[in-house]
Amino acid sequence: xxxxxxxxxxxxxxxxxxxxxxxxxxxxxxxxxxxxxxxxxxxxxxxxxxxxxxxxxxxxxxxxxxxxxxxxxxxxxxxxxxxxxxxxxxxxxxxxxxxxxxxxxxxxxxxxxxxxxxxxxxxxxxxxxxxxxxxxxxxxxxxxxxxxxxxxxxxxxxxxxxxxxxxxxxxxxxxxxxxxxxxxxxxxxxxxxxxxxxxxxxxxxxxxxxxxxxxxxxxxxx
Numbered sequence: 001x002x003x004x005x006x007x008x009x010x011x012x013x014x015x016x017x018x019x020x021x022x023x024x025x026x027x028x029x030x031x032x033x034x035x036x037x038x039x040x041x042x043x044x045x046x047x048x049x050x051x052x053x054x055x056x057x058x059x060x061x062x063x064x065x066x067x068x069x070x071x072x073x074x075x076x077x078x079x080x081x082x083x084x085x086x087x088x089x090x091x092x093x094x095x096x097x098x099x100x101x102x103x104x105x106x107x108x109x110x111x112x113x114x115x116x117x118x119x120x121x122x123x124x125x126x127x128x129x130x131x132x133x134x135x136x137x138x139x140x141x142x143x144x145x146x147x148x149x150x151x152x153x154x155x156x157x158x159x160x161x162x163x164x165x166x167x168x169x170x171x172x173x174x175x176x177x178x179x180x181x182x183x184x185x186x187x188x189x190x191x192x193x194x195x196x197x198x199x200x201x202x203x204x205x206x207x208x209x210x211x212x213x214x215x216x217x218x219x220x221x222x
Contacts, residue, residue: 001046001116001158002026002179006036006062007078008054016049019105020112024141024154026180033057037065044178045073047115049108050095052079060093067094074115078103113139129164131220134207136164143203150202155180159195163208163218172215 003020007013008031017027028045030036033054040048040062048066052059063075077095096118097111117139129136133146138161143150152160158180163171173192181191196208196216209217 001161002028002044003047003049003112004036004039004045005029005049006033006040006054006059007031007049007051009051016105016108020109022154023109024158026158026178031055033059033062037062040066040073041069041071043071043073046119047074047076047112049076049078049112052077063095064093074119076108076111076115129167131164131167131218134164134203136160138165145203152199152202156195156198156202159192160199160218163216167218167220170211170215170217175215 001024003025005013005016005020005027007016007029010031013029013031017029020027028039030039031054034056036048036050036054037057039045050059050062054062057065059077059079063077066073066075074097075095076097076099078099078101080101096115099108099111129138135144137143141157143152143157143160159176162176162179173189176192177189196210200208207219209219211217
């Protein structure tokens, strides 16, 4: 899952990004409303965390513009304001949830997970994927193979998730990088191979096949 944080308080934005990355999400951060609207409008995100008081465009206008353009990405609004009027205005512009500063990080993560789960269920997709003896629960973030639970790191799970939701199809290295690592990642793209190798060791060697020049494919384990 890829998240966008639009927050001009840089220390808060960095703290949220680090915490959510540790949860296994790919996170991008911008500090300006216009840049946030541009990024979110590209449609590459599964959820947007949007502050209201922003330079350039405020969060209300960013949210309204995204909805007017037909984008249905879940939006969690953050604000230092407090009061029913502010909450109503945020929800009226199309926000899905609202959190007033200061807030508990645990509560924010719970809200993020709830919005992502609601989006998945609304699209008719089950969070549990079963392929032969492999069972991957993307909501609980648990993996079982032949009835035995397999422990994965957050990044390993995120790579597997990209493959399992498109099981049988070829997923390119670039696509995995885009959704598992953040926009600013400038490291070696071969990092994907490292994690695929780790998954092969923990699961089965033939579970993930390499399609030369194209990417990786998750096979149906029997």
